[in-house]
Amino acid sequence: MNYRYNIGCSLSNLKGIRDFVRNTLHENHVPELQISAIVLALDEMCSNLMIHAHHCNPNHFLELHINHPDKGIYVFEIIDDGSVFDINQFNEPGMDSLVHEKRKGGLGIRLVKSIMDKIEYTSEGGKNICRLTKEI
Amino acid sequence: MVHIKRLQENGADIIAVIGEIDASSSIELDLAIAKSVGEGFKRILVDCHALEYISSAGLGVFMSYIEEFRDKKIQMVLFGLKEKVINTFQILGLAELLHIRESKSEALKLANELSV
Numbered sequence: 722m723n724y725r726y727n728i729g730c731s732l733s734n735l736k737g738i739r740d741f742v743r744n745t746l747h748e749n750h751v752p753e754l755q756i757s758a759i760v761l762a763l764d765e766m767c768s769n770l771m772i773h774a775h776h777c778n779p780n781h782f783l784e785l786h787i788n789h790p791d792k793g794i795y796v797f798e799i800i801d802d803g804s805v806f807d808i809n810q811f812n813e814p815g816m817d818s819l820v821h822e823k824r825k826g827g828l829g830i831r832l833v834k835s836i837m838d839k840i841e842y843t844s845e846g847g848k849n850i851c852r853l854t855k856e857i
Numbered sequence: 858m859v860h861i862k863r864l865q866e867n868g869a870d871i872i873a874v875i876g877e878i879d880a881s882s883s884i885e886l887d888l889a890i891a892k893s894v895g896e897g898f899k900r901i902l903v904d905c906h907a908l909e910y911i912s913s914a915g916l917g918v919f920m921s922y923i924e925e926f927r928d929k930k931i932q933m934v935l936f937g938l939k940e941k942v943i944n945t946f947q948i949l950g951l952a953e954l955l956h957i958r959e960s961k962s963e964a965l966k967l968a969n970e971l972s973v
Contacts (some may be wrong), residue, residue: 730883735910736858757910757941758948763914792971816950820923823911827918828913828949835948 724787728767729800730775738767745787746795755857762836765829766799766808766851772846774803795799797853805849808833858882861889869900869965875907887918887953890933894922899931899936900968902961906937919955932956932971936964 726741741828742763746756767783775781784800813831833840837852859876878886888951893901918937925931934956939948946952956971958964 732879735881735912741879754944757878757944760910761912761945764879768912769915772880788859795862815919816954819920820954828917832913832945832948 726785728783730771730777730781730783730814731779732768732771734779735768736765736809739764741785742787742797745803746793749789749795751795751857758802758836759797759855760856762833762853763797763799765833766853769829770799770801770806770851771801774799774801776808795855795857797855799851799853800848802848805842805844809840809842860931861885861887863889863893865897865898867965869956869968870896870898871902871904871961873907873960877959878894878908879910879912880914883914884910885922888911889921890918894931896924899929899932900972901931902934902964902968903933903963904937905942906941908938908942911942914952916945916949916951917953920951923954930972934958934964936961941966 726738728738739760743756744762746759749779770783771777781803786798786800788796790796808830809831813834814827819827837853840855841852843850843852859874859878859882860875862875864871872889872893874886890901902967936958937960938957943952946957956967958967
């Protein structure tokens with residue numbers, strides 16, 4: 722199994738990303754609540770990239786791959802050529818400071834780290850690959 | 858894509874959120890809550906029956922009002938959340954920071970109790 726999706730960096734395209742991930746996981750009979758969590762993690766990763774690495778430029782593109790190499794293992798790759806936005810380098814802020822500082826950001830990274838089992842970054846042929854692994 | 862409707866019942870402002878809230882649409886939720894606060898409502902109920910999806914952008918909007926509501930003695934209660942939506946709140950432990958009830962009547966009752 723190997724699925725691919727290309728999308729311009731406009732936040733209005735996030736729904737398309739969610740639909741693609743949801744439909745792919747449905748086809749593979751992943752349980753509903755797991756699908757919802759994974760869809761959320763991919764939405765968070767892609768919106769982070771669109772905003773921070775591509776400044777929402779619709780002429781910049783992201784490529785999303787979903788692989789299912791082994792039973793129960795799903796690998797999601799987000800490929801782009803923007804600046805690397807490595808969430809492993811960010812210490813997610815505590816909930817208290819988020820409330821106090823009225824910050825509307827910072828929750829997404831916490832969500833992705835809670836949902837996914839592994840988050841890795843590599844670079845191949847001038848492209849950045851963010852690889853998220855989830856065992857179901 | 859999200860639609861937001863507001864109506865008033867028993868002096869409380871009810872904000873119904875219909876559809877999906879992500880980074881492209883969270884501003885709509887923010888504006889609706891800001892409007893409610895600006896109009897002086899002390900009890901704000903958020904009807905989430907038709908909320909199909911929420912990402913951190915939407916959760917962040919709710920979080921960003923917690924202190925202001927504490928200072929202004931405004932009570933906000935969310936109700937009618939679907940399991941897949943409440944799951945997102947639970948992953949972050951937000952269910953403990955926000956008031957959440959199953960039905961509108963329970964939400965109104967809590968808002969009234971907290972207002973005393």
